[in-house]
Amino acid sequence: MEPRPRKLLDRVRDVIRMKHYSYRTEESYVAWIRRFILFHNKRHPSEMGAAEIEQFLSHLAVQERVAASTQNQAFSALLFLYREVLQQELDESINSVRAKPSRYLPTVLTKAETHAILNQMNGVPQLVAQLLYGSGLRLTEALQLRVKDLDFAQAQIVVRDAKGNESRVTMLPGCTIEPLQGQLRRLKRLHQQDLERGYGLVQLPYALERKYPNAGREWVWQFIFPSVGIPLDPRSGLRCRHHLHESSVQKAVKQATRAAGIQKRVGCHTFRHSFATHLLQDGYDIRTVQELLGHKDVKTTMIYTHVLNRGGRGVKSPLDS
Structure with missing residues (x-):
């Protein structure tokens, strides 16, 4: 049969x-x-x-x-x-009514507004938001960071398999190093407890779990910002500790914005917009900002400003300024 x-x-x-x-x-x-x-x-x-x-x-x-x-x-x-x-080519052009693309400038905070919001936050959501602004990360990029992606010696973060399956390197703000090290100590204890209970597994990218069967329980692969529970992974069907859910940070940012009295529509991505704008305002070269953001085309970066390019050798995080 x-x-x-x-x-x-x-x-x-x-x-x-x-x-x-x-x-x-x-x-x-x-x-x-x-x-x-x-x-x-x-x-x-x-x-x-x-x-x-x-x-x-x-x-x-x-x-x-x-x-x-x-x-x-x-x-x-x-x-x-x-x-x-279906392996079926569409031999006709698609001439549907197209939705009109909206053209708008992203919401950008001043440095004072940014710090006012961050000061209203605490704990892990605050640390994640600091990385969004201080390193220019997208929310998913920050939450998917693993232990091996932090380089404290060189003060940098390796963002792996980001949008478009591209990887890049960005700065690690100096003022986040101590809180991140404290977060890793707490994560280490949690991971040890998971191992003792027979868990400690995280989802690995691509087919690494087949190539390295025990890698998913190794310390370097653990998510820096872990989830509270250990749910079933929808793809593998195994119980894995995933990273923190996006909604927890999004809610914290909205509450902090209201508490700070900021009358702007602020979301997690607003910190990334502000990161790029503040670097350009401080005179950093737009090509450098493009690389830090991971934009393929400089035209995407140009939306933030029309400031003349002025080169700079080293880049200091706006969170440290």
Whole structure:
């Protein structure tokens, strides 16, 4: 008896994991493909093509009035489905109604406002927020830091497999070194307790858990900001201690902003915007800031300022100034 073929969405997950996409991308793509199928009354995508994709994308723009970035994400998910999973080329151009892209400048805090918010925070959320501003990290990059990514001797952080699967090096603010060392001491005790209870496992990138079966319990691979519980990993099915959830830091930032009386729309990414802007205001070269942020194109960095380029050899974190 031949085994039953795998369901379409399971095949989508298989290909995504084979290409080492993030779990967040996996969940997003699967959700969009499911919505596409339901929109067309559960017809199988192999029976549809460019016309149905165009109809769905137009519906998102006209009826649901989604942002351009949301529509583009849906389009990317459907292109992935047809090209990578179904191995089916779309022989017609997609001429859907496009959502109008918004053009806006990011919210940027002054240095005084930034420190006012940070001073209203405490504990791990404060330390994470300090890294967002002091090192220019994205929230997910900060939470996914592992013990081996901190270099106290050279005062730098290695950001691995960031957006676009790129890695980069950025500065480690001097005023965060002592709190981070204290966090590592607490993490060391927690990890030892997990090992004694038969746990201590963390998820490893790519296929390292097969190449190095015991690496997931090694100290250097542990997340610096661990989760409270030890849930089942959605991919491996094993109990792993994940990193802290994004929402805990996001809530702390919102509460601190209200407590500081800052009348701006502030989120975790605002610290990264402020990091870039303050460095450029201090005269650092835009190419240097581009490398610290991990932008592929300098045009992305140019949104922060039109200040003339003035070179600088070493970069001092704005958190230390």
